[in-house]
Amino acid sequence: MRNPLNNKVQVMKPSGIRKFFDIVSEMKDAISLGVGEPDFETPWHIREEAIYSLEKGRTVYTSNAGLKELKVEVCNYLKRRYGLEYPDKNVLVTIGGSEAIDAALRAMVDPGDEVLIPEPCYVSYVPCVALADGVPVTIELKAENEFRLTKQELLDAITDKTKILIMPFPNNPTGAIMEEKDLREIAEVVVEKDLFVISDEIYSELTYGRNHVSIASMPGMKERTIVINGFSKSYAMTGWRLGYAVGPEEIITQMIKIHQFAIMCAPTTSQYAAVEALKNGDSDVEVMRDAYDKRRKYLVARLREIGLECFEPYGAFYVFPCIKGFGMTSEEFATKLLEEEKLAIVPGTAFGDCGEGFLRISYAYSIEQLKEALDRMENFIKRHRK
Amino acid sequence: MREEILKTLDKNSKVAESDLAKMLGMTEEEVHAEIKKLEAEHVICGYPTLINWDATTEERVTALIEVKVTPQRGQGFDKIAERIYRYDEVESVYLMSGGFDLTVIIEGKSMREVASFVSQKLAPMEAVLSTGTHFVLKKYKEHGLPLVSEGDGDERMLVTP
Numbered sequence: 001m002r003n004p005l006n007n008k009v010q011v012m013k014p015s016g017i018r019k020f021f022d023i024v025s026e027m028k029d030a031i032s033l034g035v036g037e038p039d040f041e042t043p044w045h046i047r048e049e050a051i052y053s054l055e056k057g058r059t060v061y062t063s064n065a066g067l068k069e070l071k072v073e074v075c076n077y078l079k080r081r082y083g084l085e086y087p088d089k090n091v092l093v094t095i096g097g098s099e100a101i102d103a104a105l106r107a108m109v110d111p112g113d114e115v116l117i118p119e120p121c122y123v124s125y126v127p128c129v130a131l132a133d134g135v136p137v138t139i140e141l142k143a144e145n146e147f148r149l150t151k152q153e154l155l156d157a158i159t160d161k162t163k164i165l166i167m168p169f170p171n172n173p174t175g176a177i178m179e180e181k182d183l184r185e186i187a188e189v190v191v192e193k194d195l196f197v198i199s200d201e202i203y204s205e206l207t208y209g210r211n212h213v214s215i216a217s218m219p220g221m222k223e224r225t226i227v228i229n230g231f232s233k234s235y236a237m238t239g240w241r242l243g244y245a246v247g248p249e250e251i252i253t254q255m256i257k258i259h260q261f262a263i264m265c266a267p268t269t270s271q272y273a274a275v276e277a278l279k280n281g282d283s284d285v286e287v288m289r290d291a292y293d294k295r296r297k298y299l300v301a302r303l304r305e306i307g308l309e310c311f312e313p314y315g316a317f318y319v320f321p322c323i324k325g326f327g328m329t330s331e332e333f334a335t336k337l338l339e340e341e342k343l344a345i346v347p348g349t350a351f352g353d354c355g356e357g358f359l360r361i362s363y364a365y366s367i368e369q370l371k372e373a374l375d376r377m378e379n380f381i382k383r384h385r386k
Numbered sequence: 387m388r389e390e391i392l393k394t395l396d397k398n399s400k401v402a403e404s405d406l407a408k409m410l411g412m413t414e415e416e417v418h419a420e421i422k423k424l425e426a427e428h429v430i431c432g433y434p435t436l437i438n439w440d441a442t443t444e445e446r447v448t449a450l451i452e453v454k455v456t457p458q459r460g461q462g463f464d465k466i467a468e469r470i471y472r473y474d475e476v477e478s479v480y481l482m483s484g485g486f487d488l489t490v491i492i493e494g495k496s497m498r499e500v501a502s503f504v505s506q507k508l509a510p511m512e513a514v515l516s517t518g519t520h521f522v523l524k525k526y527k528e529h530g531l532p533l534v535s536e537g538d539g540d541e542r543m544l545v546t547p
Contacts, residue, residue, distance in 0.1 A: 021545040034545035123547045172547075294394065294409035301408035344544055367398075367405060 008130055015123045016350035020334065024344045032344035033373050036172060038236040038317070039364045040291075042273070043284040046235060049276035050269050058268055064260040065252075066093025066244070067271045073278040074244055082204070082214045084227065086246050092255050093266045093274075097202040097230040097243035099259070102128045104198050104226045104245055105164070107254040109134035113163040118149045119352030120320075121168045122200070135161070140354035143322060146311045147176035151185040158189075164196045167215055170203035173351045173360035174320040175313025180213045187218035197225040202243070203316040205234035205285050208293045210314055216247075223248050226255075231270075233316075234285050235277045240270040292317050295363040299370055303361075306378045307385070317364045320348065324357040326384050334359060336384075341376040387412065388420055392429070395421075397530075399433040438533040440525065446493060448477070448522040449500045451508065453488040454515040463487060466513045475503050486518070497521065 024030055041047075065071065071088035078084040094100040101124060109115060111133040117125045118139045129136040139157045141147040154165070167186070169178040178186070190197055197215055204212040216225040230243025245255060259265075277284075299319050303310050310321035323333050330347035337343050346362075348355025363370060390410050394401060403421065407414040424430045439446045455466050463481050470490055471479040478491040490508065494500040500519070509517050525533050 015547060017545060017547045021543070024544045030544065032544040035542050036546045037542055039540065039542070297411045298405060298408040301411075346545060350547070367401070367409065371405065 008133075012127050012130060017123060017346060020331075020344075020346060020350060023335065024338065027338060027342060027344070030338060030342040030344050031369070031373055031376075033361045033363070033365060033370070034344045034346045035362050035364055036318075037238040037364060038233060038288065039366065040236040040288055042235060042237050042240070043277075043281060045280060046237070046273050046277045046284075050240075050273035053269055053272035058272060060268065062093075062265045062268050062271055064265050065089075065256050066091065066266060067268075067275065070271050070275050070278075071244075073275055074246065077278045078214075078227070078229075078246065082212065083217050084214055084222070084246070090246050090249050090252050092245045092252050092259060093271060094230075094243045094245060094259065095263060095266050096232060096241045097200060097228050098124055099263065100226075100228040100230075100243050100245040100255075101125065101198065101200060102131070103255040103258045103262075104228065104247075104251070105129055105132040105134065106258055107251055108164060108196060108198075108226075110163075112161060114159060114161040116154070116157050116162060116165045116195075118153075118166070118168065120147070120171075120173050120348060120355040120358070121166075121351055122172050123351065125166050125168070134164075137162070138352060138354075140352075141174070141176070143311065143358075146313075147171060147174040147320070148178055148182050149186060150182075151189055154186060154189050158193055158195070162193070162195060164198060165190060167197055167199040169199075169201070170207055170212065170315025171318075172203065172316050173318050173346070173348065173355065174358075175316050175318040176320075177207055177210070177212070177313075177315035178215070179210060183213055183215045183218055187215060187221050190224065191220040195224070197221065198228065199225055200228045202228065202230050203233050204229060206289060206292060206317060207315045208289070208296060212315070226251060231274050231277055234288075235274075235281055236288065237270075237273070237277070240267070240273060242266055242270040242274050292363065295365070295367060295370060298367060299361065299363050299374070302370075302374045306374070306381055308377075308381065317362055319361045319363065320358050321361065322358055325386065326381075327386055328384075330356055330358060337377070337380050340383075341380050343373055343376045343380075345377075387416075388424060388429075391417065391420055392424070395430070395433075436529050436531055436533075438525070440533070445495055447495065447497050447500055448525070449492045449494070449504075450520045450522065451490040451492060451504060452486040452518040452520075453490055453508070454486045454517075455488060455511075455513045456515060457487075458513065466511070469511065469513075470508065473503070473507060475499075475507075486516075 071091040074091050075086050075088050105128050109132040114135045114137045115129045116137050118141050126136045139153050199215050216222050216227050226247035228245050231237040303321050308321040330349045334347040346360045348358030403417045404414050407417045457463050467479050475492050477493045480489045492500050
């Protein structure tokens, strides 16, 4: 029999987090700080709106690019929060940010094009570039720069094949953000080298003490940036699978074609819920952001107290402490921590090789849960400190 | 910062001062001093626990009573409100806008106990014109927290990207 499989897929590594998940699921009564989604439930008024849409029988397809009403609200939102102005025809509503990443890459990458991916980062960029026949080129971000991308790091990675830069900020897993001054330098290089940017801003609502800035708002960037955002993190709507992409019309038009043939349209019920989220959800976001911020401060203070070095992260809901002083790899550390203290924390290497020596701790947990977990961490560290 | 302390305590009065300090980026001493000040100023009036008595064997009856009163010259409603709230049976007293003046919430062991308080203590007061008593049949939510069990807990997988 011939090999039924596609080579690109066959050589693709399964996600590192999957491996760790399998170990954790074997472990009875383990507690976890390993989750990449909010612990809040979707605010009730949003859920009610979805129920209402079902009661009214809104159970049919929407247009491919999404409900007009939702696209208009997305435009209002982007203008209100980040000063980005787009007409609603430049919006594509997708199945989570994930589909938008995939569609953007497939719409823009030709075989052999290099796509720059700053690491550590979310797990899907590298495989999606490969599936689009592109060449993923990773840039190792550094702890001493608080895992921000610097102009020099970008310049060093550019070749004459480079076409796209992925900008995953606020960042999962490091919690790093890019402030306006940082983005300005990156934008200058992008314009000068005639690159395009796919900016994954799914955590844009979760920044602390400083506002999120979109790279699309930098001079000359709007026409070369696809902004990806969604509802999962900001409104605690992960299970609704709803996100969107906005950008130059010529790119969005091609993405809509891919979406139309692969997906048809995003779930209708979720789209009605999302309209309500954007219209009346600002205060929910504020309440959740405030809760995350308290947990963030608590976690950073506790980690420093027990002697784990970490920079103060200003975004998302992750802290990325360094465990290099323990003579173990991230994976060994995480596995031992799980075996000895029944505490699951994801090794930094699940998000790229340069995550070696770090752990991703999620604070999408109540203070009581964080406290219990950190007590266990403290015991572990006392035992293993060299 | 005091608003932040209050908002946090409002949700959980059991939170340790050392944890509160970390959550708010303050020192433990600062938090302690601020709480003492809030107590002294009677901004923080107490630290009761929210209990779902229906889930215990203890018999309790709650009644909400609409009271119409005659306000008194020079003292408005305050004097009569005080005469009412000084009774131990009285859980809460609010001055209301609208069709009646005071909402009085009574907790008693039985309907008879509540009824006797209303008929023997509350209604006969000189300033009280009328009372309307409503018994609570079931409490669903108090102080922003559901009293009925929500059940499922954390449904998230243990590890996700």
